[in-house]
Amino acid sequence: xxxxxxxxxxxxxxxxxxxxxxxxxxxxxxxxxxxxxxxxxxxxxxxxxxxxxxxxxxxxxxxxxxxxxxxxx
Numbered sequence: 001x002x003x004x005x006x007x008x009x010x011x012x013x014x015x016x017x018x019x020x021x022x023x024x025x026x027x028x029x030x031x032x033x034x035x036x037x038x039x040x041x042x043x044x045x046x047x048x049x050x051x052x053x054x055x056x057x058x059x060x061x062x063x064x065x066x067x068x069x070x071x072x073x
Contacts, residue, residue: 024048 021044025036029047045051058066 022036025031025039025044025047026033029036031039039047
């Protein structure tokens with residue numbers, strides 16, 4: 001039985017998301033096709049926010065503090 005590519009980690013890598021990348025570059029970033037296709041992958045990664053420093057996530061104590069400050073009821 002053959003499964004679709006990318007449906008399971010045992011069947012190799014998922015296909016590259018060209019549709020999403022082209023949409024981000026041409027529609028969201030409003031790059032011209034010439035500029036878009038001239039970018040390196042690293043430049044595109046940086047332009048789409050991939051190089052921003054990661055913030056620390058909310059830990060359990062932080063969540064409990066917010067729950068005390070903003071109770072649901």
